[in-house]
Amino acid sequence: MYLKQADAEKLYQLIEANSQIIIHRHQRPDPDAIGSQLGLKTLIQERFPNKKVLAAGSTSQGLKWLGKMDNVTEADYEGALVIVTDTANQPRIDGHHYNKGAHLVKIDHHPPVDQYGDLQIVYPEASSTCEIIAEISRVLADELPMSANTARLLYAGLIGDTGRFLHDSTTPLTFEVASRLAQTGINLFEISDHFCTMTLNQAKFQAYVLEQLQVSQAGVGQVMITQDILSQFQLTEEQTNAITGLPGTIEGIDAWIIIIEQNVSQGEAWRCRLRSKGPIINTVAAQFGGGGHPKASGVNIHSRENLAKLLTEMDKATTSYRAEQAPSS
Ligand SMILES: [Mn+2]
The missing domain is CATH 3.90.1640.10 (inorganic pyrophosphatase (n-terminal core))
Incomplete structure (x- = not known):
């Protein structure tokens, strides 16, 4: 209380x-x-x-x-x-x-x-x-x-x-x-x-996400969703919320990122949903101007360079989390 x-x-x-x-x-x-x-x-x-x-x-x-x-x-x-x-x-x-x-x-x-x-x-x-x-x-x-x-x-x-x-x-x-x-x-x-229910397109999209999912050495999952993919599955960005937790159901993935390409008139932009089953990731999001909960955060990224950096920082957070979890000998 x-x-x-x-x-x-x-x-x-x-x-x-x-x-x-x-x-x-x-x-x-x-x-x-x-x-x-x-x-x-x-x-x-x-x-x-x-x-x-x-x-x-x-x-x-x-x-x-x-x-x-x-x-x-x-x-x-x-x-x-x-x-x-x-x-x-x-x-x-x-x-x-x-x-x-x-x-x-x-x-x-x-x-x-x-x-x-x-x-x-x-x-x-x-x-x-x-x-x-x-x-x-x-x-x-x-x-x-x-x-x-x-x-x-x-x-x-x-x-x-x-x-x-x-x-x-x-x-x-x-x-x-x-x-x-x-x-x-x-x-x-x-x-x-x-x-508990989803549209058929959402179900097929789920299959796509699992197929495209990449997992880093450190145990960070990532999947990129482009505007083309959204229109192919006839989904709005909001409707993709249904798959946000999906990578976390896979053994060996401690943290993950869903990267959603944004439709912007100039340059490039991605909305990244950061999720975790252990590593603290809102501090990672904060480094790039985002924020949220320790295990569920979001951040907007505007360059490929920062996108790569974000993935590196997620790897680091996950690696140090695993080091803390490992029994000391
Ligand atoms: Mn809330």
Whole structure:
């Protein structure tokens, strides 16, 4: 139980005092981003039907099953309480004007690199931001009680960020929170099924990724996905999220990179997803201007030279991790 009662209370005071609340989350949203954003929205809206609570940002086609964003204009920010969920640094916030409200609150579970907001509710030990929101509701049971509508959204984020309770971010508290959410009567199967099914093109793309996968001496997997390949499989970049964890299912791969060529008007650019089962890789991402969790990070790369350097740094991180793991003689 990491959540400080004082954090929950300060948040509640702000919610109570403001009639206009706008909630943001990060670009290229995942279920935790959308789940925490919309889950917090319903949590507040059900308790305070007269408040205007808006979800800002672009609607994600792949995650439409979780809900839609609202139409938010610049005028809405006047005197508003703005809350940003699941977003470590300000450049990643989806939607403009987030800093034009009267108050700015950050609720997140990424390492606190960019400390923005008048109130920061940040717990890197949390499996997900949805877990933090669920904990806030537990602590404020009378003020912000959990409903099935909210629970469905938070449960989606919980299983999204923990890979259905398989990643090592999963803790005993994660299961407690899951149990509490389940007790609201949500359809667990309906939610899980969204994570278990894929389109035929996605399945064929998965086969392509496995075929193209290269593994370095150090045990770092890498696969390059070009714009041509995306159009060949008729996939958006977002739809390739489904294969991000795939290299980690292969024995001998401790860390891996999914490199996605970007469609840019000038020069070259790649979006790299860095993942790990042990080596700390957010420090690697940080060397190239990226960031994230110790074992799940992202970085944008703009030259082939830096792409090669990134792979070298991933190798180094993995080699030193293995040296630490090896029993000393
Ligand atoms: Mn998250």
